[in-house]
Amino acid sequence: MEQERFSRLQMMALVVLRVVIGWHFLYEGVAKLLKPGWSAAGFLLQSRGPFAGVFRWIAERPDVLGVVNPLNMWGLAFIGLGLILGCFTRLASAAGMIVIGVYYLCNPLLVGYFYSVPMEGNYLVINKNLVEMAALFVILVTNSGRHMGLDRILHVWFQKGRR
Amino acid sequence: MAEDDKKDQQGESGKETGKLMNRRDLLQGLSTVPVLGLFGYALNKQIGYERAQKEALAGPAAPAAKPSEINVALLGQGAQGEVLLSAMLKVPGLRFRAVCDIWTEYNQKRAVNTLKKYNFDVNGYEDYQEMLAKEKDLDAVVIATPDFWHSQHTVDCLKAGLNVYCEKEMSNTLDGARRMVHAARETGKLLQIGHQRRSHPRYIHCFEKIIKEAGLLGRIVTVNGQWNRAVKPDLGWPQRYTIPEDRLEKYGFKSMEQFRNWRWYKGLGGGPIVDLGSHQIDIYNWFLQSQPKGVVASGGTDYYDAATHEWYDTVMAIYDYETSAGRIRAYYQTQTTNGSQGYFENFMGDQGTLLISESEAAYSGMIYRDVSAPPWDSWIQKGYVSVPRVLGPQPEGAEAVLDVRESVSPDEHRIPISFRDPYHKPHLENFFRAIRGTATLNCPAEVGYETAVTVLKVNEAVEANTRLTFSPDEFSV
DSSP states (O other), X not given: OTTOOOOHHHHHHHHHHHHHHHHHHHHHHXXXXXXXXXXXXXXXXXXXXXXXXXHHHHHTOHHXXXXXXXHHHHHHHHHHHHHHHTXXXXXXXXXXXXXXXXXXXXXXXXXXXXXXXXXXXXXXXXXXXXXXXXXXXXXXXHOGGGTSSHHHHHHHXXXXXXX | OHHHXXXXXXXXXXXXXXXXXXXXXXXXXXXXXXXXXXXXXXXXXXXXXXXXXXXXXXXXXXOSSOOOOEEEEEEOOSHHHHHHHHHHTTSTTEEEEEEEOSOIIIIIHHHHHHHHHXXXXXXXXXXXXXXXXXXXXXXXXXXXXXXXXXXXHHHHHHHTXXXXXXXXXXXXXXXXXXXXXXHHHHHOOOEEEOOGGGGXXXXXXXXXXXXXXXXXXXXXEEEEXXXXXXXXXXXXXXXXXXXXXXXXXXXXXXXXXXXXXXXGSBTTBOOHIIIIIHHHHHHHHHHHTSOOSEEEEEEEOOSSOTTTOOSOSEEEEEEEEEETTEEEEEEEEEESSOOTTOEEEEEEXXXXXXXXXXXXXXXXXXXXXXTTSOOOHHHHHTTSSOOOOOOOOOOTTTGGGXXXXXXXXXXXXXXXXXXXXXXXXXXXXXXXXXXXXXXXXXXXXXXXXXXXXXXXXXXXXXXXXXXXXXXXXXXXX
């Protein structure tokens, strides 16, 4: 990867992609944190597909929800911060992919599934969650934080420490 | 950038020569930090707009004068207590002082922590007697304990000089309910029973304007209503927060399972007909301005395990009323195995039908004008009902298939009252205003008692398997 070269425009595009996804994550987290009593229970209870049992199991247990809810809210916020700042970029994008993957598994958009919750847009298997997940994959493998982001500073420190 | 990168990399490799971090590293490294400033700015704006919207929806601003503070204690902070608390947190002029719940490690802690976030420094208690003994500045208590505790809790709190808001059902026994009415009278303190629809602006509009003033339904002949709820597993609890057995026993519970699911047990709760039906059957009595003469009912534990669900999961009841306008039959069903069509009350007169519920999402107030009724234009002009919904073109030949036995579909109008607050907020506000002397209670003990008599009889009628009658003096204390 270190050998890979990006033109200025390509690097800008990658950073813009990283920052807007980060912004989205950060606000998803902050918005939930600002809503008193927000819980994932409603979303989880609607789960369909092969993992529905697991998600409903979580939704029906206050103690598990007590862990899952804060983890989700703070997780989203920290992933967002990491992506915006380019700080631990690869960790943040990997975590982001996992989080979105879990959302998708909770309510997979399989052919033949019809959800009662209205969705904006029309989707066949692929929804915006999956698009965002794929975009995070790009962030993960190009690691733009290493060039434009706090990772660059961390990297320099880290290099120094090693010597 | 390619050039820069080359330089960068040279720069980095050049670090071995001693340079730690060059200016380019720093600038590029921090290049996206300003985005956070932008985010903060946007977030701040967004929160501002959301707050403004909420304030606009909340209707007329609260009176400019700051209301005098009322010192409030919370007795029972389970699921319902939590609902009431979150509504009360939107009511100005309350100062929370104490929280009592026997589940100290869980319910009590949660409520205390919530209140801490709102800057209320409250004391937690397990025993309400201790709370009454130690908290000397209380003005009011909000009781949301299991039904079988309501009577004792209410009576003791009234006698301690507190005004009481007690959740419905006022008591699981009529003896208990009577003691509450007497205690309220003897102490002269206020006792509001938590039939919160009595303070809901849409219900008040429907009763005061639609039924009483405009008489848009004509002669009401039948009523039907329901609460259909989907299958729900029993409530669990985090094992590490299990209440010790001796404490459970002290407060009348045989086990943690029973403590969590008390609504299903005889002697503790009243089952779905009381938990759900009571709210709506209360509306029957209110809107009809009458009490029933008799009731037949069928019900049983048809689906759940009867060992842990002593009360009926399915109940269907029919009341008959004799009013000055004539006889009225009112059907009510509650079932807990299928949530389709949710909950509503439906009043059917010879001129119109009123379909209403507490929810904004479904049955949020529709009124249908029978084609034979006089036109409603003047009521539309007054804003009592909306303009009728324009129906799409009838399918070709639709009229031809209208059998002589069928009626023409009535016009559909809406009740133009939307409501965005927590359901319980207006009823709680009514209680606190009454304490300040600026309102009278919308559901005083006597009204709660009438409803308790009406509702508790259904369980008896199921058992008796025959029509049970109410004597007129049965409804008064």
